[in-house]
Amino acid sequence: MSIEPFEVFAIRYAHHGKRHPAENFVLADPHEFASDLDYFIWVLRRNDATYIVDTGFGEEAAIRRGRELFRSPAESLRLLDLDPHKVTDVILTHLHYDHAGTLDQFPRARFHLQDLEMAYATGRSMCHAGLRLPFDLENVLDMVRKVFAGCAVFHDGDTELVPGLTLHRVGGHSAGLQILRVWTRRGWVVLASDASHLYAHFQCGRIFPVLYNAGEMLEGYKLLDRLAGSPDHIIPGHDPLVMQLYPAARPDLEGIVVRLHATPSHSVLT
Ligand SMILES: [Zn+2]
Ligand SMILES: [Zn+2]
Numbered sequence: 001m002s003i004e005p006f007e008v009f010a011i012r013y014a015h016h017g018k019r020h021p022a023e024n025f026v027l028a029d030p031h032e033f034a035s036d037l038d039y040f041i042w043v044l045r046r047n048d049a050t051y052i053v054d055t056g057f058g059e060e061a062a063i064r065r066g067r068e069l070f071r072s073p074a075e076s077l078r079l080l081d082l083d084p085h086k087v088t089d090v091i092l093t094h095l096h097y098d099h100a101g102t103l104d105q106f107p108r109a110r111f112h113l114q115d116l117e118m119a120y121a122t123g124r125s126m127c128h129a130g131l132r133l134p135f136d137l138e139n140v141l142d143m144v145r146k147v148f149a150g151c152a153v154f155h156d157g158d159t160e161l162v163p164g165l166t167l168h169r170v171g172g173h174s175a176g177l178q179i180l181r182v183w184t185r186r187g188w189v190v191l192a193s194d195a196s197h198l199y200a201h202f203q204c205g206r207i208f209p210v211l212y213n214a215g216e217m218l219e220g221y222k223l224l225d226r227l228a229g230s231p232d233h234i235i236p237g238h239d240p241l242v243m244q245l246y247p248a249a250r251p252d253l254e255g256i257v258v259r260l261h262a263t264p265s266h267s268v269l270t
Contacts, residue, residue, distance in 0.1 A: 003163045006044045007259065008235075009043040009080060009257055011079070012243055013071050014068060015036060015070065024200075036240050037197065038242070041053060041055065042191055049162060050088075051091055054193065055073055055074065055102050057136075058101050061136060073102060074106065076257075079256065080257065087108060089110055093178055093180075093191075093194065094173070094178070095117055095118075095143060095176075097135060100139050101139050103139070103142040103143065104142060110151050110153050112155060113155070116175050155169075165180065172213055172218075173211060174212055181228075186262070187233060189234075189260055189261065190228040192237055195220040197237055198239045198241075202234060232268055247265070
């Protein structure tokens with residue numbers, strides 16, 4: 001039986017520039033190039049299903065954390081003719097502020113996340129300022145509210161949501177971080193989210209400084225390799241190169257929405 005491929009889109013909603021190398025890499029050379037970070041949410045779409053991956057952050061968090069917000073992540077779904085109020089399934093890769101804000105803008109959605117991420121974001125690790133830094137309390141409370149409203153779907157490790165879409169816990173950067181493997185017309189594409197912020201992380205085995213467990217982060221790079229059709233099928237979570245490598249969803253969406261199910265303009269290996 002053949003599986004219907006998904007279309008996969010990345011929507012760029014925010015940016016952070018003028019970064020210091022040590023903000024991107026543990027043991028960074030202070031003279032090396034420091035990439036900016038882009039911020040994305042992702043959309044998976046085929047005839048029988050639509051999934052939104054992550055919900056981004058809103059204006060208040062952008063101002064407080066000094067990020068440049070281009071557009072509301074939820075409202076940006078309308079660029080692909082999707083109504084956030086009608087979204088039924090949101091996959092949260094993890095609960096950091098830039099991936100799990102504005103949950104209230106998806107009133108009809110079920111939220112898929114790993115058991116371990118909820119436990120991590122509400123348990124003893126949050127007693128440590130360094131570990132809770134990437135979380136915003138209001139987002140975590142909103143997720144607890146979703147649990148109490150019966151709108152959370154918990155996963156433990158590897159799960160097949162539907163044929164052609166699986167979730168895999170990586171941990172590393174956040175204890176319950178999960179990645180996605182999606183069947184597309186060019187084969188298995190892996191949305192790495194923060195399992196690899198930039199191409200350089202998985203390509204060179206570099207460690208991002210926001211970290212729970214370095215061993216799990218490094219093992220995660222091997223998992224990306226195993227799950228993806230090739231290194232060109234791995235989509236890092238924050239790399240501005242993604243917008244250059246993949247074609248726009250429509251001419252008017254240049255620099256805003258790209259098609260990850262399309263072949264990249266050149267290989268990341270070259
Ligand atoms: Zn993160
Ligand atoms: Zn992130």
